[in-house]
Amino acid sequence: MDYIAVRRALHKIPEVGFEEVETQAFLLEQIKKMPQEHLQIKKWRTGLFVKVSGTAPSKTVGFRTDIDALPVQEKTGYSFASKHDGKMHACGHDFHMTVALGVLEKVASHPIKDNVVFIFQPAEEGPGGAIPMMESSEFKEWKPDFVYALHVSPEFPAGTVATKEGILFANTSELFIDFTGKGGHAAYPHLTYDTIVAACSFVTGIQSIVARRVSPLNSAVLTIGKMSGGTKQNIIAEHARVEGTIRTLDQKTMALIKEDIERHVQATEIAYHCTATIDYGANYYQVYNKREYVDPFIDFCKAQAYPYVICGDAMTGEDFGYFLKDIPGFMFWLGVGNTSGLHSADFKPDESALAQGVRVVSGYLMKGL
Numbered sequence: 001m002d003y004i005a006v007r008r009a010l011h012k013i014p015e016v017g018f019e020e021v022e023t024q025a026f027l028l029e030q031i032k033k034m035p036q037e038h039l040q041i042k043k044w045r046t047g048l049f050v051k052v053s054g055t056a057p058s059k060t061v062g063f064r065t066d067i068d069a070l071p072v073q074e075k076t077g078y079s080f081a082s083k084h085d086g087k088m089h090a091c092g093h094d095f096h097m098t099v100a101l102g103v104l105e106k107v108a109s110h111p112i113k114d115n116v117v118f119i120f121q122p123a124e125e126g127p128g129g130a131i132p133m134m135e136s137s138e139f140k141e142w143k144p145d146f147v148y149a150l151h152v153s154p155e156f157p158a159g160t161v162a163t164k165e166g167i168l169f170a171n172t173s174e175l176f177i178d179f180t181g182k183g184g185h186a187a188y189p190h191l192t193y194d195t196i197v198a199a200c201s202f203v204t205g206i207q208s209i210v211a212r213r214v215s216p217l218n219s220a221v222l223t224i225g226k227m228s229g230g231t232k233q234n235i236i237a238e239h240a241r242v243e244g245t246i247r248t249l250d251q252k253t254m255a256l257i258k259e260d261i262e263r264h265v266q267a268t269e270i271a272y273h274c275t276a277t278i279d280y281g282a283n284y285y286q287v288y289n290k291r292e293y294v295d296p297f298i299d300f301c302k303a304q305a306y307p308y309v310i311c312g313d314a315m316t317g318e319d320f321g322y323f324l325k326d327i328p329g330f331m332f333w334l335g336v337g338n339t340s341g342l343h344s345a346d347f348k349p350d351e352s353a354l355a356q357g358v359r360v361v362s363g364y365l366m367k368g369l
């Protein structure tokens with residue numbers, strides 16, 4: 001398989017959560033080119049489960065990749081840029097899928113002793129594909145005894161493995177708040193209850209939560225990534241919406257932040273004569289690597305002389321955390337060199353990391369977990 005060609009083909013067809021129809025068709029087309037004798041495929045919504053039967057199985061090992069993209073307008077200047085306007089593989093899931101296909105090709109050609117299930121999961125960026133996928137009868141039938149996954153990272157040199165014992169990725173909660181007031185003429189503000197002013201005041205006010213409510217020895221993020229409201233420059237907005245995300249390294253801090261957000265919402269309602277509703281959207285459980293499962297992988301990387309580092313915690317989220325809550329396994333970062341950050345319009349990961357990703361994941365599989 002030409003990893004770079006496959007990655008570029010996937011890069012052209014980014015689709016957001018649960019809309020990955022073209023992606024699913026492309027994956028199936030690639031899988032069809034592989035030896036079929038040991039393969040079974042089950043479609044699940046826009047995702048896939050692919051099982052390679054082992055030669056003398058005593059267990060099932062899972063490798064999970066996410067397959068969705070982000071609503072980002074690409075600015076890479078690539079000749080193979082997204083052909084879907086306003087959508088982009090800005091979080092590297094095109095890389096993750098390519099690595100999974102590369103490993104699948106190897107295992108389909110040379111099955112290992114145990115069964116291997118490849119999990120092509122939709123909607124990691126939201127609303128969250130892991131939980132419904134894990135609740136499916138297809139998953140339950142082929143449930144792995146051990147599962148692992150990777151995520152690309154621009155923080156590490158291309159091909160470097162970075163992982164750690166304990167928390168790797170944070171707990172997350174989405175945040176959507178709708179403010180409703182009273183619209184009217186821009187020249188008669190005193191006859192209205194302006195939700196743009198209310199929302200702006202709310203966003204400024206909540207900046208004190210992480211700064212003044214969370215212990216300085218703890219870590220948390222409260223980011224508002226989107227604000228919207230109003231219909232025209234000279235009409236006072238009856239409705240405004242604030243969208244964000246909360247990140248913490250423990251559930252107690254998550255609860256504390258939510259409680260304080262609710263206090264700020266109440267205060268905004270009173271101060272600005274509006275009403276507000278809060279929706280916490282999708283919540284992701286932390287990605288936690290238990291020592292007994294990640295240490296043998298680190299030893300493997302050492303033994304193979306693969307470049308690796310022990311990294312710190314990250315405030316990114318990943319619904320792979322739900323797999324690790326239920327099933328033994330681990331997650332690691334795969335370095336993709338020095339490029340703009342994840343979720344950037346000019347995210348340009350180094351493609352030389354693809355072959356190393358396949359080498360690391362398949363090598364660990366072949367070694368026998």
Ligand SMILES: CC(=O)N[C@@H](CCC[C@H](N)C(=O)O)C(=O)O
Pocket residue numbers: 091124125126151172173174244245246282284315316317318319342
């Ligand atoms: C690796 C990565 O970037 N993951 C996403 C996960 C999204 C979680 C959820 N939709 C939220 O925004 O809270 C991330 O943003 O960290």
